[in-house]
Amino acid sequence: MELQKPYLLFLGDAADPLAAKVAQGIKQWHPEYCVGQFRLESCQADCGLEDMTIEAAAKAGAKTLVIGVANRGGIISEEWISVLKEALEAGMDLASGLHNRLNDIPELVEVANRAGRKLFDVRYPTQSYPVANGKKRSGKRLLTVGTDCSVGKMYTSLAIEKEMNAQGINVDFRATGQTGILISGNGVSVDCVVADFIAGAIEAISPDNTDDHWDILEGQGSLFHPSFAGVTTGLIHGSQADALVLCHEPTRTHMRGVPEYSLPSIQECMAANLATARLTNPAAHFVGISVNTSQLEEAEALALMDKIETETGLPTVDPFRQGVSRIVECAVREDA
């Protein structure tokens, strides 16, 4: 799966800015991939890109229309479909991370076939992956793990990729979820792979590389989440991570979606992730803690990060407040 760039971001009839957070993410991390945005009349979101008609976007070179908005009630409306058909006819592929598949809409399939364009439902793997072989791969790998789901693993991974790029380090972000795939243009939505192939899929998206190259792998779930820890385990094993970054959201009162389950302590979570990671890479070690302090006042946030840094001896940052240069420094130093 490799999306053709540049993109036209489809914001549709987004009910509010949050509904278009996928489009916002693409614009934030890769503005250079975006030629413009397409909005319907009722759209309440804005990525700050030039508003374009399909025709203008095609002329500007857009190769893929990316659906960057959540669809209301899981329905892909007639209004959307007529725009999507126009984009196909103008020579663009379509890419979507929605649950509903573009490939399940006969009208779109028919137009895509006729126009020789592709429909990418990035949530659903289209290729088969081999069973993981566990063989050590060349190159270096960093993986984000979490005390819980949705604590900032993708954001932290993209920030690390960006910082390494800025430092001239040879680096690639490896997406493991639909939003990451739309942002980077490739990857695998690992929680949608058949269970036998979780680790194998991760081995496949992060192949052998040059000794100086870093893959930054986006983690998923948490070893402490009773619904998803199987995915997390296979992802950790397939990654063969050298460097781990723990992501944490300090205001959670319980694991996401399961009120009966409390969060692990930072120390307990690090120990479990290390034990799991060392099965396939005995050299695995932590190089930093990434704390999502968006729910805290600055003074409180800084005090909390100081405390975690003292307890763990690891660079502890909020990527949004402080950037991740101290984590990158630690990863590169430990590797030397």
Add this chain to the structure above:
Amino acid sequence: MELQKPYLLFLGDAADPLAAKVAQGIKQWHPEYCVGQFRLESCQADCGLEDMTIEAAAKAGAKTLVIGVANRGGIISEEWISVLKEALEAGMDLASGLHNRLNDIPELVEVANRAGRKLFDVRYPTQSYPVANGKKRSGKRLLTVGTDCSVGKMYTSLAIEKEMNAQGINVDFRATGQTGILISGNGVSVDCVVADFIAGAIEAISPDNTDDHWDILEGQGSLFHPSFAGVTTGLIHGSQADALVLCHEPTRTHMRGVPEYSLPSIQECMAANLATARLTNPAAHFVGISVNTSQLEEAEALALMDKIETETGLPTVDPFRQGVSRIVECAVREDA
């Protein structure tokens, strides 16, 4: 997925007895499910059941023809297909655990539709499962786990079910792989479920039950196998096991299929499984060790089991040599 009983076991053109080990397993554990066997002329296996024509089996009440033999080179031959069609026309469903799907053979699909019969490809889940919710379920659960794949988890689970049944305990075996499903008539092939739903599928096949009821869950893989530990993790979490039994094959020189990976020690393996199991059931504990000593002489086997029993303080048996009554006794006692 619920197969209708009784079965006609299809041994086909088995090249040797091992090729028909699925049929042997069904006959061994549930002879009462089997009305007879069907063999082609070149068949080199024998389950010791009455040889029957399709017509005779149908008259004897067979509801499902179960393919109990591995197909050579992954090909379902014309010779098989003509027998399978005859069985459908005689009113039987078909059940198979092979990689090749019966449902991918148009001739069979056509005859099944016409005859109103079903084709069960038990390796491939046909229903969707919910995401696991982690909520504590009523009833008691025992799960087999392993130092490696293919060390006797299914055999041990079935032996425990049989022993509990013999003791008048309210018990069900819960199959998690294709052979177990064919033996018991239901279950889920958990390594073929979409990764997000591993634990949810296990919650679904082992629902709330009466306080005196035991589910005996068949384990899969190993937490120490770099290819499959994600499946094992989700299975352990979904099982919410009260009682764990560790299965071990002492002559393995490395983890199955991955020569770079050595086996964990019994102690290390128990500790990792306990830590994982306790996320969803803090009361999880080991009640026995099951050692497959088929590769050892009796004296050597007994000495090894003595040693493990002394080290772990747990009943340590080879189910084949000694039965599992001591493990059942420990499970029931610890529960009291």
